Amino acid sequence: MSITIRDLAEATGFSVGTISRALKNQTGLTETTRAMIFHAAQEMGYDLSKLKHGRLRRIAFLLHRQHNNLSSSPFYSIVLHGVEAACRRAGIALSFVAVGPSEPVMEQIRVHQPDAIVCAGFFETELLEAIRTSGKPMVLIDMRLPGFTSINPNHRLGGYLATQHLIKSGRKRIGMLSGPHAHYSIQERVHGFRKALFEAKMLANPDYEIAIPHQAEEEKMVRQAVTDLLAMSEPPDALFCYNDNTALTAMNTCLDLGLKVPHDIAIVGFDDIRAAAKAQPALSSIAVDKEGLGAEGVAMLLRHAQPENLETTLAVQLIVRGSSVLSV
Structure with missing residues (x-):
């Protein structure tokens, strides 16, 4: 049996008019009352599609x-x-x-x-x-x-295509600079990265994966991460970066340290922002129809x-x- 506004009124003690105003987000109610009614509607399984919202203005x-x-x-x-x-x-x-x-x-x-x-x-x-x-x-x-x-853009496919491209280009030690894994988009890009390595029978070296937290000094942390990767006894010869800003910072860090891009290290970003095509060298990226x-x-x-x-x-x-x- 479908739940009605009258059922919600009986369950919550509010009037039918109050229930209707709350569900339609109309004025005249406190946030506490509105939240209480909406929570009750969800708990009781009220079909919100019944509400007539009218034309979007x-x-x-x-x-x-x-x-x-x-x-x-x-x-x-x-x-x-x-x-x-x-x-x-x-x-x-x-x-x-x-x-x-x-x-x-x-x-x-x-x-x-x-x-x-x-x-x-x-x-x-x-x-x-x-x-x-x-x-x-x-x-x-x-x-x-x-x-x-x-x-969403196909984040997982994007991570896969970027990494597969680096593998086909002959790169053997591929690292990834990612962001906070709480983000769905980043989780998916990491999955794509690892899937491409797995299919190529290449070991995903956890030391080559660094997650950059979102904070005020993000650029500084990217530069430090790249510096640390390049200081390894066997540094990566390619980097997949979870977005273009990270990739551009990583590339500039490599150039500042005297490496040649892509001769010494290849880099691919994600999003294809305008700055990617203007960089020197121009940045390979996964294009998203923003x-x-x-x-x-x-x-x-x-x-x-x-x-x-x-x-x-x-x-x-x-x-x-x-x-x-x-x-x-």
């Missing part, structure tokens, strides 16, 4: 504060551009909100009064669950979590008034440039 683009920096902006600024272009075509107003786990997230969202929410990049599970209590349709971009609708990610995220919201557990994956492409082969 406003979308909020949420970005975690750890991504709201110069290092991440070459990627997420283009994703945001894709979202903005799709919203403009559909006549939807777009607002940008940078959020963090220690902030009053729901209050920030409510100021913008969105009809739907796009979350780009990594978010803590607890933060996403809190955002979901708004009852608004949500889509995760470049992030995946069971129970949430999401769209605008396409943003546009498809909006399209998923438009196609499904209350999207539920949909997962979409976009193709990626290896772009070979001078950082990984002697001639292109």
Whole structure:
């Protein structure tokens, strides 16, 4: 038997009108009441797709504060551009909100009064669950979590293609600079890296894998990691880096230490940001359709008034440039 708003009212002690306003995220209720009602709806199995949200007029683009920096902006600024272009075509107003786990997230969202929410990049599970209590349709971009609708580039295939390219180029000691493994995208890229090594019957040397934490001195830590790798008795002759900013820093560190790229060490990045093609030598990278990610995220919201557990994956492409082969 399906759960009705009247069932929720009887179970919680709130009126039918209060239940309806809470689930539709209308004004006039405290956050505590709203969260209590939404939690009860989830626990009792109320079908949120019953709610009539109507035409989307406003979308909020949420970005975690750890991504709201110069290092991440070459990627997420283009994703945001894709979202903005799709919203403009559909006549939807777009607002940008940078959020963090220690902030009053729901209050920030409510100021913008969105009809739907796009979350780009990594978010803590607890933060996403809190955002979901708004009852608004949500889509995760470049992030995946069971129970949430999401769209991602094929991170695992990208890691595989990058590493396979280095193997086919004759590299024997391939290292990887990754980021925090709590991030879905990084987990997948590491899986692809290891899968390519396994299929080539090459040993994945744990000493060649270094995870760079996200913090203010990230560039300094990348330089130190590369310096440490090159100081090994058998240093890597190739590096797959989990994003282009890391790859560019790694390449500059190698050049500063007197190595020739790609003669002494080959390097491949991920994301194919604009700076990759302009580097000297130009950086090989896994190209991600960043605008396409943003546009498809909006399209998923438009196609499904209350999207539920949909997962979409976009193709990626290896772009070979001078950082990984002697001639292109």
